[in-house]
Amino acid sequence: MTYVNDVKVVLFVCLENRVASAPGKVLMTGGYLVLERPNAGTVLSTNARFYSIVKPIYDEVKPDSSDLACADVKLTSPQMSRETTYKLSLKHLTLDSVSQSDSRNPFVEYAVQYAVAAAYSRLDSSEKDALAKLLLLGLDITILGCNEFYSYRNQIEARGLPLTPQSLASLPPFTSITFNAEESGGQNSKPEVAKTGLGSSAAMTTAVVASLLHYLGVVNLSSVKYNDKDLDTVHMIAQTAHCIAQGKVGSGFDVSSAVYGSQRYVRFSPDVIASAQDAVKGAPLEEIIDGVLKAKWDHERTKFSLPPLMTLLLGEPGTGGSSTPSMVGAVKKWQKSDPETSMETWKKLSEGNSTLEMQLNTLSNLARMSFDIYKDVINNCSTQPPEKWLDVATEPSKSDIVKALLGAKDAMFKIRHLMRKMGEAAGIPIEPESQTRLLDSTMNIEGVLLAGVPGAGGFDAVFVVTLGDASDKVIKSWSSQNVLALLVREDPNGILLHNNDPRAN
Numbered sequence: 001m002t003y004v005n006d007v008k009v010v011l012f013v014c015l016e017n018r019v020a021s022a023p024g025k026v027l028m029t030g031g032y033l034v035l036e037r038p039n040a041g042t043v044l045s046t047n048a049r050f051y052s053i054v055k056p057i058y059d060e061v062k063p064d065s066s067d068l069a070c071a072d073v074k075l076t077s078p079q080m081s082r083e084t085t086y087k088l089s090l091k092h093l094t095l096d097s098v099s100q101s102d103s104r105n106p107f108v109e110y111a112v113q114y115a116v117a118a119a120y121s122r123l124d125s126s127e128k129d130a131l132a133k134l135l136l137l138g139l140d141i142t143i144l145g146c147n148e149f150y151s152y153r154n155q156i157e158a159r160g161l162p163l164t165p166q167s168l169a170s171l172p173p174f175t176s177i178t179f180n181a182e183e184s185g186g187q188n189s190k191p192e193v194a195k196t197g198l199g200s201s202a203a204m205t206t207a208v209v210a211s212l213l214h215y216l217g218v219v220n221l222s223s224v225k226y227n228d229k230d231l232d233t234v235h236m237i238a239q240t241a242h243c244i245a246q247g248k249v250g251s252g253f254d255v256s257s258a259v260y261g262s263q264r265y266v267r268f269s270p271d272v273i274a275s276a277q278d279a280v281k282g283a284p285l286e287e288i289i290d291g292v293l294k295a296k297w298d299h300e301r302t303k304f305s306l307p308p309l310m311t312l313l314l315g316e317p318g319t320g321g322s323s324t325p326s327m328v329g330a331v332k333k334w335q336k337s338d339p340e341t342s343m344e345t346w347k348k349l350s351e352g353n354s355t356l357e358m359q360l361n362t363l364s365n366l367a368r369m370s371f372d373i374y375k376d377v378i379n380n381c382s383t384q385p386p387e388k389w390l391d392v393a394t395e396p397s398k399s400d401i402v403k404a405l406l407g408a409k410d411a412m413f414k415i416r417h418l419m420r421k422m423g424e425a426a427g428i429p430i431e432p433e434s435q436t437r438l439l440d441s442t443m444n445i446e447g448v449l450l451a452g453v454p455g456a457g458g459f460d461a462v463f464v465v466t467l468g469d470a471s472d473k474v475i476k477s478w479s480s481q482n483v484l485a486l487l488v489r490e491d492p493n494g495i496l497l498h499n500n501d502p503r504a505n
């Protein structure tokens with residue numbers, strides 16, 4: 001949207017759509033490798049979304065306002081029963097908390113500062129006056145995360161409910177979050193959210209940046225197309241805010257999928273955000289963000305999502321999750337200490353990842369070419385163990401599909417074997433024995449195509465891809481093994497704009 005001189009016109013345009021959302025992710029292949037260019041990761045975005053609702057706090061700028069240099073910002077997180085208020089300096093773009101509570105949300109704080117700085121850097125001086133007026137009405141930001149981001153296992157067990165997706169579905173949307181008991185009892189430590197590992201910080205940061213940039217008129221997200229420049233702007237700001245808030249530069253697949261949806265991703269060169277790292281040391285924010293927006297972002301993303309009639313399932317084994325940064329540290333240490341073996345393992349892993357990606361792309365193409373034959377094969381294989389899948393291949397067109405299915409399955413076995421090997425060499429449980437047992441038994445269920453540990457692996461939820469209606473069998477089997485099937489599914493969409501508060505739906 002081009003900025004209009006009268007702030008009321010801007011508000012009129014923006015109020016309709018002031019809710020943006022961004023999805024959580026599952027990194028199916030490329031864990032660790034995707035940290036280094038040019039290795040790729042395939043990432044599926046999910047139906048779990050973070051919503052950010054932005055509105056003004058006041059109806060009009062108070063004429064007697066003595067403090068025209070600062071805007072009020074209110075950040076509400078109903079699921080955490082938290083409300084924090086800030087003063088945003090319109091001159092320095094600093095954000096100072098004026099709340100009594102010491103609860104901070106660095107992801108959202110950087111998202112607000114950087115989005116406002118992006119607005120200033122993109123506008124000429126007359127437009128900047130209108131922007132200041134809009135900001136002086138205050139920013140009232142509410143953040144909501146879908147239940148799928150959080151673990152409700154304890155609540156389900158405490159209520160004596162069965163460990164099933166139906167029990168999860170009975171929870172009201174945007175239920176209050178459970179904090180990890182051990183942490184809340186710990187000395188001086190803030191309670192840690194019990195989460196499922198879907199990339200809450202990336203989805204939250206992206207939703208806040210998207211809603212703010214749209215509200216401030218920097219981008220127009222009402223008509224997004226896959227390659228839209230506006231999405232690129234959201235991506236650059238969200239990625240920078242996420243890195244700075246996290247204090248580390250990951251591969252960025254989580255922010256990229258939060259913005260653009262399911263994809264094949266190759267990371268950006270870390271020096272594109274070097275200027276923002278300098279900002280922390282005191283350089284003017286507007287200039288820094290201008291630099292970030294003009295930097296040569298060299299990440300690559302290609303269209304990728306699951307072929308039709310395949311379902312992504314996640315199973316929470318209840319073993320408590322793992323810390324990604326410490327696992328990454330151990331793998332890096334191993335790479336340094338044994339460059340030869342590690343390079344060899346990574347080479348083979350990269351081949352396995354490419355094969356799996358290629359087989360899935362082949363299946364998508366075969367489905368496009370002749371959907372009826374594809375549907376027939378998938379439905380038949382969904383009720384058979386894999387050793388019987390070849391029996392389904394009664395004609396050449398069917399046998400191409402079955403070959404690709406078996407090729408995908410084999411590639412997944414190879415990837416798992418190498419991930420285990422990497423874990424053993426690095427001294428960390430990338431695919432711990434308990435997960436191996438669960439994955440092996442799951443792979444034996446009829447109609448299961450793939451099963452593995454997503455992302456960095458460890459004790460987080462495992463993922464499975466099933467054919468046709470086979471997911472019901474997996475859910476039943478998991479329930480009997482004390483594994484909770486989550487309600488998470490693949491949804492290839494990235495950022496979405498909504499007309500209403502999702503709690504009203």
Ligand SMILES: Nc1ncnc2c1ncn2[C@@H]1O[C@H](COP(=O)(O)OP(=O)(O)OP(=O)(O)O)[C@@H](O)[C@H]1O
Pocket residue numbers: 077079080105107143144145193195196197198199200201202204
């Ligand atoms: N509903 C919410 N409202 C506000 N803040 C939230 C909400 N849910 C989570 N958070 C905050 O988001 C941050 C999540 O960051 P954290 O580093 O724990 O996750 P992450 O690395 O993205 O995790 P994962 O990939 O495991 O989901 C935490 O600071 C947490 O307090």
Ligand SMILES: C[C@@](O)(CCOP(=O)(O)O)CC(=O)O
Pocket residue numbers: 027030031032033034035197250251252253324328454455456457
């Ligand atoms: C290990 C790593 O490659 C993947 C981490 O994925 P997850 O947070 O475990 O989903 C790290 C990264 O890509 O930033």
